[in-house]
Amino acid sequence: MKKVFAISGSTRVSSSNAELIDYIKEMSKDFFEIEKFPNVNSIPHFNPDDDYETPPKAVIDFRNKIRDADAVLICTPEYAMGVPGSLKNAFDWLVSSCDISKKPTALITASSLGQKGHASLMETLKIIEAEVTDQTQAIISFIKTKIVNRQVTDDETKEKIHSVIHNLNQLILAKDQS
Secondary structure, three states: OEEEEEEEOOOOOOOHHHHHHHHHHHHOOOOEEEEEOOOHHHOOOOOHHHOOOOOOHHHHHHHHHHHHOOEEEEEEOOEOOEOOHHHHHHHHOOOOOOOOOOOEEEEEEEEOOOHHHHHHHHHHHHHOOOEOOHHHEEEEEOHHHOEEOOEEOOHHHHHHHHHHHHHHHHHHHHHHHO
C-alpha cells in the first residue's frame, strides 16, 4: 500500500477541493493510503530567517509528512487568478529543504476556471523539483457543479481524475523500479 500525502489548497474545511480529496481517497483505497493534511493555513508565514537549524514545528511536521510519503496529491482552487496564498506559503518552506524534490506528485486545480492558478503553481512545483508529468495534472473547471457530498457527479470529470490517479500510481511504480 503506497502512502500519499494530500494537500488541499483551500483554507475552508468543507471546500470542494477537500471533498475531491475525500473522493480520491475512497476511489483509490485499494492501492493508496491517503493522509489528508488538516489545514494548509496551519503553516506559519515563510521567513527565510526562520529556515535554518530549527524551523517552526509545523514546518518540520509538514516536511516530514512529504518526505515520508511515496507521493503527493495537491487539490487546489484558484484564488484571484493565482495560487492560494496559504498553499504558496507552504511550498515556499520546501525550497531549501528539497523534501518534495523528485517526489511523484499529482496536481488537480479544481476551481471556477483554474488555468492561471494552475500554471502559476506548476512553475513553483518545477522550481522545487516535484515530479509532475502532463499525465499527473488536470484542471477541473466549475468544480462546484461536479461534486456533491464527496461524490463526483460528472462522468468526464471522473475519467479525468481516474486518469491522473492511475498515472500517479504508475509514476510511483516506475520510481520503485529505478
